[in-house]
Amino acid sequence: MFYEMNSHPDIEFRQVRYGYAGGGEALRGISFAVERGTKVALLGPNGAGKSTLLLHTNGLLLASAGEVLVAGLPVESKSLAQVRRRVGMVFQNPDDQLFMPTVEEDVAFGPMNMGLPTDEVESRVAAAMRAVGAEGLRKRSPMQLSGGQKRAVALATVLSMQPDILVLDEPTSNLDGRTRRSLIDTMASLSATCLIATHDLGMARALCDRAIVLDEGRIVADGVCCDITDNMEILSFLGY
Numbered sequence: 001m002f003y004e005m006n007s008h009p010d011i012e013f014r015q016v017r018y019g020y021a022g023g024g025e026a027l028r029g030i031s032f033a034v035e036r037g038t039k040v041a042l043l044g045p046n047g048a049g050k051s052t053l054l055l056h057t058n059g060l061l062l063a064s065a066g067e068v069l070v071a072g073l074p075v076e077s078k079s080l081a082q083v084r085r086r087v088g089m090v091f092q093n094p095d096d097q098l099f100m101p102t103v104e105e106d107v108a109f110g111p112m113n114m115g116l117p118t119d120e121v122e123s124r125v126a127a128a129m130r131a132v133g134a135e136g137l138r139k140r141s142p143m144q145l146s147g148g149q150k151r152a153v154a155l156a157t158v159l160s161m162q163p164d165i166l167v168l169d170e171p172t173s174n175l176d177g178r179t180r181r182s183l184i185d186t187m188a189s190l191s192a193t194c195l196i197a198t199h200d201l202g203m204a205r206a207l208c209d210r211a212i213v214l215d216e217g218r219i220v221a222d223g224v225c226c227d228i229t230d231n232m233e234i235l236s237f238l239g240y
């Protein structure tokens with residue numbers, strides 16, 4: 001069973017379509033597979049469907065047609081608990097992620113829910129806070145943090161679960177240069193498979209092996225990250 005699980009890509013989309021109620025189709029036949037340990041940038045203009053695509057990787061949205069698989073497991077209502085143990089998701093808006101009275105409780109929430117012993121929870125919280133450079137924020141209320149601090153803490157709430165698969169929506173937006181750099185270094189040090197929606201081409205170049213470009217719910221380019229980010233036609237399409 002173990003070997004069988006590992007023979008599958010970590011994330012696979014097969015002809016996925018998704019339409020929001022009352023809106024147009026946001027995904028119009030998306031197919032790709034991400035192998036274990038790969039870091040993939042998801043690029044594309046505002047409204048291309050990046051966030052919509054990411055929300056399918058842990059079943060927050062379920063495909064209207066086609067199939068999403070995580071480590072070979074189809075993402076559907078009955079597999080959500082299993083899928084969410086594998087996939088750590090950081091939302092585009094950190095306010096969607098933070099809900100406990102203090103930062104440390106938010107970062108401890110995932111590991112506590114996994115039933116880990118208290119000392120393991122504590123060491124994971126400490127490591128996650130250190131990884132995002134937010135040790136000083138532990139006792140603060142998440143509501144009262146700056147945008148960049150919230151973003152760092154939101155990432156820590158996911159790192160503390162040590163997921164095999166990390167899905168990040170615009171992780172560097174609103175970060176100052178130093179915080180952004182240290183976040184990129186943290187991400188580079190992780191062996192987790194990563195799928196990262198971003199407008200930050202510098203981060204994509206520094207971190208990602210591969211890039212997928214979305215436009216109007218379709219994949220319009222998929223290749224080696226630096227080939228994509230150095231392609232003048234794609235750069236001009238993205239508005240750089």
Ligand SMILES: Nc1ncnc2c1ncn2[C@@H]1O[C@H](COP(=O)(O)OP(=O)(O)OP(=O)(O)O)[C@@H](O)[C@H]1O
Pocket residue numbers: 020021022023024026044045046047048049050051052053092
């Ligand atoms: N909750 C919703 N209800 C209806 N339509 C939505 C909803 N969320 C997004 N959309 C629409 O779906 C399309 C894709 O949006 P999505 O948020 O996935 O884009 P994105 O690539 O993440 O953009 P951005 O770079 O601005 O974050 C857009 O046309 C958007 O207006």
Ligand SMILES: [Mg+2]
Pocket residue numbers: 050051052092169197
């Ligand atoms: Mg988005």
